[in-house]
Amino acid sequence: MFGTWAYKISKAEYARKLFMQTDLFQKVDIVRMMPHNLGPRVSGLSLSFENGDSYRGHRAVVNPAFRRSWPSHLFQTPMMELMDVLERESAKPVDVLLWFRRGTLDVLGHIIMSFDFRALRDPNNKKRAMYDSLLEAMLHPLYNMFPWLDLKLVWCGRKRAQSFANLKKFHRFIEKTIEEKRLKLLATGTLGETERDNSDLLTLMIEAHEHTKVHGAYDEKGKLLPSMTTEELRNNTIIFFVAGHDATAYGMNHMLMELALNPDVQQWARDKVISVIGDAPDAFPTDEQLAELSDLDMIVKESLRKNSVVSDVRRVLTEPVTLGKYTLPKGSWVMVDLWAMQHNPEYYPNPDKFIPERFASSARENGHPNVPFTWAPFSEGSRKCIGHKFALLTQRIMLAHLVHRFVWRLPAGSPFLTKPRTSTSGLISPIGLELEFESRHK
Ligand code: HEM
16 A cells, blocks of 8 residues: 555464454455445445454354355255366366356355356356456456546446446345345244255345344444444345355366366375265265265365465554564554465475375374464454355365366466466466366266
């Protein structure tokens, strides 16, 4: 930020302070800083940008939606569709980012609000196109570098004006969905345990929201927290898409790339999956089988270590703080450089090597340091990614399906065989990754 000190840290002991002392290291409130800018207005005031009691008020409504199990059948339709699309596209190298972004949007639409974006089946679907163009406008580098352009030029640039119109439409679409679900819930009454396990996130948030409207929300000391408005409920629904969509798709892309570069690990995962669910072409893991496949998380975790999707976690200091021999002034920006921390050879020997066994339960006995707070692709502490358990499970399920259905490799001459190309800041993704998929059941 211009005119402000900014510091990057990559030592676990300093990162720990940032993760744990949330009143000292606060979220940068870009919504209030740049109220006219399209980017922050997409999700508006939501838990992602709030601090203190407002933040805790948001969590009171959002937490119950995430404290649940995720039955595997919730994933079945979009997952099978993704596999079918990959098979259909497999005559030539597949543009992995394109299809995993679409597949992830379908999964999230389903899980967040039981909505079918039809991103895989019908890429021209209007809602999918509206969402994608909104995201593109939100991440536009020019408007992020010079946010005041949205103030001055919105009526000069037609495309940008169209994006603002899209934003209104998207907000109305989510508001309408909330209202329909709210009425349905009021008609149904209280949800039973099974209904809750099978509900989408939005229904569970509406249930908690209705409860807090009547009974209030309190912190652990019994203090009344600010109540969430209906607009904020809408914003929190949107933040799940914004925060979860690309991050999950990019995470999958990194993992596919690592397994193409490490075919022995890919085969290990395949053997493991077949040993648990068999080799029938249409096998889909039950919840018990998914639990048995927890070893696949070693691959997921190592991929997220080596290729942190989020490059850094940023905070602003509310008071001066001393880290080692440095005193950082109030108001400065402090960033945990997740990539640097997860590549520090003190914490992860041979950091550039893909070694899933680092995350085996026996790893500590075998000399891997496993220092707390050094693996933080979802951040840590009370502001750790609220979707982290869901994201890990999604990746486990996707990985299980992929190894079961395909063998994949990098095409001859792929630049990824020598030097993977990735974007460098914000969300990190492989650029232009193409893979050859060979169906195993043809
Ligand atoms: C591989 C996938 C994902 C990665 C790597 C990831 C990573 C992160 C990180 C590093 C943060 C902390 C950012 C910060 O403090 O500045 C975060 C926050 C957040 N993530 Fe994720 N995320 C993923 C998936 C998801 C999913 C699937 C959802 C929702 C369904 C989600 C929702 C959120 C939300 C709402 C926050 C803000 C939480 C708060 O401030 O309390 N994320 N994520």
